[in-house]
Amino acid sequence: xxxxxxxxxxxxxxxxxxxxxxxxxxxxxxxxxxxxxxxxxxxxxxxxxxxxxxxxxxxxxxxxxxxxxxxxxxxxxxxxxxxxxxxxxxxxxx
Amino acid sequence: xxxxxxxxxxxxxxxxxxxxxxxxxxxxxxxxxxxxxxxxxxxxxxxxxxxxxxxxxxxxxxxxxxxxxxxxxxxxxxxxxxxxxxxxxxxxxxxxxxxxxxxxxxxxxxxxxxxxxxxxxxxxxxxxxxxxxxxxxxxxxxxxxxxxxxxxxxxxxxxxxxxxxxxxxxxxxxxxxxxxxxxxxxxxxxxxxxxxxxxxxxxxxxxxxxxxxxxxxxxxxxxxxxxxxxxxxxxxxxxxxxxxxxxxxxxx
Numbered sequence: 001x002x003x004x005x006x007x008x009x010x011x012x013x014x015x016x017x018x019x020x021x022x023x024x025x026x027x028x029x030x031x032x033x034x035x036x037x038x039x040x041x042x043x044x045x046x047x048x049x050x051x052x053x054x055x056x057x058x059x060x061x062x063x064x065x066x067x068x069x070x071x072x073x074x075x076x077x078x079x080x081x082x083x084x085x086x087x088x089x090x091x092x093x094x
Numbered sequence: 095x096x097x098x099x100x101x102x103x104x105x106x107x108x109x110x111x112x113x114x115x116x117x118x119x120x121x122x123x124x125x126x127x128x129x130x131x132x133x134x135x136x137x138x139x140x141x142x143x144x145x146x147x148x149x150x151x152x153x154x155x156x157x158x159x160x161x162x163x164x165x166x167x168x169x170x171x172x173x174x175x176x177x178x179x180x181x182x183x184x185x186x187x188x189x190x191x192x193x194x195x196x197x198x199x200x201x202x203x204x205x206x207x208x209x210x211x212x213x214x215x216x217x218x219x220x221x222x223x224x225x226x227x228x229x230x231x232x233x234x235x236x237x238x239x240x241x242x243x244x245x246x247x248x249x250x251x252x253x254x255x256x257x258x259x260x261x262x263x264x265x266x267x268x269x270x271x272x273x274x275x276x277x278x279x280x281x282x283x284x285x286x287x288x289x290x291x292x293x294x295x296x297x298x299x300x301x302x303x304x305x306x307x308x309x310x311x312x313x314x315x316x317x318x319x320x321x322x323x324x325x326x327x328x329x330x331x332x333x334x335x336x337x338x339x340x341x342x343x344x345x346x
Contacts, residue, residue, distance in 0.1 A: 064163070064167070065167065068163065068167040068168070068332070071325075071328070071329060071332065072329075072332065072333070072336065075271060075329045075332075075333060076267075078271065079267040079270065079271050082270055082271055082274035082275065082278075083267075083270060083274075085274050085277075085278055086270060086273075086274050089103070089277070092103075093102075093103035
């Protein structure tokens, strides 16, 4: 928690002055942070869902179990993208 | 063109107190508790010998959903005793998520960190306590920190990873997943609502029909949020079940 507070405190004087170069760089960094954070999870979720559909098509009787595991996998992978989103919020607004 | 400025983030997340110490977030959380209690208290008043009708149907569908697709899929038959706990968790989170799309409430209570944080800390305490109860203090930490079937030399690498992932990352990611999903949905809805409002009221007459595009997106995202509200409550309950199940039976 302390690290986040320090991060916010460091970003604050830059964000206050809306037209400075620093504010522009903060906005750029915020956008890039989320963009880069989304690449890995995007590939991961695509892979998970694709493979799950394949498995369900091969073995429809196992569809229920595959679906549960698929949601678990998505939830774990998605967390990485969401941490990127939280960093974006902290940089942009905090 | 149009003057569009996204409002200060606090103006869409922080609400005025209705009365001291009680704002809209607290109101939604209290409503969620009252509604979910009311559903099951009304349902239990009916006799279980007759065919269910009215609110009892709803309650039975929810209980069956938790039993079949949360408990049985992750913990098996031994976990059925956990159904009431997971049911309460699911109902509370779902009813806190859904106000994000209900007119006049328009705010998911889980989009403020306090609610997901305390729920995930609750899960952290519960799964650690379950592990200690089932395996004893030493047995539990041994099975968490030194998972069986790993070559001895690798424990230098595995133990710190397991320590961080089980005891720190689990509650953190559980809280952040719910929080960030609901916050992202809320911000998206605000963005498209503002954009369509600004376009519909634009001085340039040619811009007014363009406002239909973000408005369609707003309608689409609202229906998407119906799905997200349910899915996040489901995933939270399921991950809680997985964590509790793995603490109770480490071999799975």
